[in-house]
Amino acid sequence: MKEIFSKVKKAWKLAKDFKLTGDIGVIVTSIMIFIRGFSLILYSIFSAENILMDKFPAVEKFKIGCILFLLSIFIGLSLIVLSVEIFLRLHKSYKITQIFLILNLIVYFLLGVDYFEMGLIVLTGLILTIIKGHLYREWASFRKRKYGILIILSFIFIIMYMMAAPFLQESFLSDAIISKTLFKRGRSFLAAGIFIYLITWAFLLLRNIIVFRDKLKNKVAQEELIKVEEFLKENKGDVNTHLVFLGDKALFWGMNGKVLIQYSKIGDALVALGDPIGEEKYIGDAIEEFQGFANRFTLSTAFYRIGRDKLALYHENGYHFYKLGEEAVVPLENFDLKGKKKQNLRTAKNKFERENYSFQMVYPPYSEEFLKDLQAISNQWLDGRKEDKFSIGWFQKEYLDKSSIGIIRNSENKVIAFASTLPYYDDKETVSIDLMRFKKDSPNGIMDLLFLHLILWAKDEGYKNFSLGMAPLANVGVSDHCHTGEKFAKFIFNYGSHWYNFKGLRYFKGKFDPNWTPRFLAYPKVMSLPVLALSINRHIGKGKE
Incomplete structure (x- = not known):
């Protein structure tokens, strides 16, 4: 027995x-x-x-x-x-x-x-x-x-x-x-x-x-943001890094805290914003850890607005790619207003100076009165619309207090336009523009003037590059051999101005003679690309009141 x-x-x-x-x-x-x-x-x-x-x-x-x-x-x-x-x-x-x-x-x-x-x-x-x-x-x-x-x-x-x-x-x-x-x-x-x-x-x-309570919340505790600040003192960031301080995304700490991934639960996926941050040798393993974390909740993972330098790491972890558009990055070392290409910028700058418009860079902490003025401009610019979120900053006092703000004053010394900066946390190599707002009655060309002054300010501050942000669907689907989805994106770029001024935005940023850097969406084969793209766009568009 x-x-x-x-x-x-x-x-x-x-x-x-x-x-x-x-x-x-x-x-x-x-x-x-x-x-x-x-x-x-x-x-x-x-x-x-x-x-x-x-x-x-x-x-x-x-x-x-x-x-x-x-x-x-x-x-x-x-x-x-x-x-x-x-x-x-x-x-x-x-x-x-x-x-x-x-x-x-x-x-x-x-x-x-x-x-x-x-x-x-x-x-x-x-x-x-x-x-x-x-x-x-x-x-x-x-x-x-x-x-x-x-x-x-x-x-x-x-x-x-x-x-x-x-x-x-x-x-x-x-x-x-x-x-x-x-x-x-x-x-x-x-x-x-x-x-x-x-x-x-x-x-x-x-x-x-x-x-089965959903424990995945799209927010981060204040204590973690303090940890992020310490982390960024030793690790380089990118165009997406500063957006973590909006507090609307959760954080995944991979490889025992050596790698940081900010993400939001969107539909049936955990969508990370940008590339993981941390030591290069740990990135691949951290991506795999992130996949394992999502798998515990029967979710897939995707990486939104990533650069091309780490595509091999994503490929090794089973991701496919879709080009979202291009980021306009202005090299500052040789930037000036000389030459035929910059004629319109010179003309606009001289015109506004003759009319006593002035530019000023303001640094935190900001007074309540100053932020109140900016809030009024922001509300007028929004005109009842919701702020976009996830991949773009919005008007939040605590968030604005973490970066400098460029303002334009008219001849009456009143602020009529402003733009906050977005640091890359890369030893002052690159800075970007973030929140951009102006009054409805502002003269034509006011944003050209604001962008130009911010670029010149960044050059004086010793930065090497100034990012003008993304131009969605720019140079997507231009090859005869590209994917069907990217060919459809090209069609939207050419004929979708009713919904979004794709061509106009690229033309505007092209005035400053930038280098164009592609940005991608990395997604797993098991996910439907159209469904994922629609979910992300809906999440961004839900915004904040």
Whole structure:
């Protein structure tokens, strides 16, 4: 006996340690659980006459049968949903699935189902125990978007099922119909089915609200921002880095805090803004860690507005690429207003100087009165629209207090336009323009003047480059051999001025003779590019009031 027990124990350990249980075992178990749930619903009708209640009168037997019939729908439908959760490897679904398998076994016994079917339930429970260690996910984005599909499909199934049930069990229902008890033919059966359907989904949804709470929030604590400031003293940033201080994105610290990734949960993905920051040798492993982190929540990952210097690292981690546009970067070492190309800029600068317009650079901390003036300009410029977010700054006093602001005053010494700067945290190599606002009655060319003065200021401050920001869809899809999606982007660039002035923005930034640096979206193959792009654009456009 001991020898047999020892062999069983070794076989059990071997099964638990078998590497393929992580893939095959989970799939097989989820299918078996689904079949158990579906079979229970079917058996609840076809085995109704075999209920082990022979000592009871027909009417009492019928009442008990109806209760078991409805209970079977509740348990069966719950097992179907739980099979999906097991397939998604949600560890919090393990215990409740075991409980429902036990309930399944009890109902099968009362329905008089043969022992072979009951043995399959026991086998399903044992295999579920074996693959328990592979149920590692904490939460699934599936529950919000795709439960709706399950709810609709199950409703259609229940309606069809309950309408057919009286005819499938004509002989069982006949005595009850004659004695006018509990259910009337057809109509009452359907009402009972809808009732138990609603009870089942109320239970499942309430359980999900309680058990699977979404812990991923698109915000960062003030303590973490202090940690970021210390981190940036030792690590270089880029055009996206300063946006972390908006506080609207979460932070992922990879490689034990050696790499920083700022991200937002957008749809079914964690979308990182820009490239990871940190030591180059750790970036690739940090990307893989970030993928593993997202996988715990059944989410994919994407990287928005990345540069081309790290594309190989993304490629090694399975990403595809889509060109978003180009960033305009002005080299400052040889920048001046000489030459034919700069004629319009010289003319505008001289004109505004003759009319006593002046430029001033203001540094934090800012007075309440100064910020109040800027707020009025910003509100007028927005004209009731929401601020964009995620990949662009917005008017937030705490955020503005972390960078310098260039202003234009008119001849009456009143501020009519302003633009905040965005540092790259790269030892003063590059600075960019961030928030740009001007009054509606400002003269034409006021933004040319503001940009020009900011560029000249950056040159005087010793910066090597000045970024004018992105020109979306610029030079996208120009090759005959590019992807279909990028060819569509080219069409939007050429003919989409009704929605966004793509061409005008590129022309405006081109006045300053910049170098154009491509920016990309890195996304996994499993994600639909159009769906991801639409989700990101909607997230950016949701903005702040």
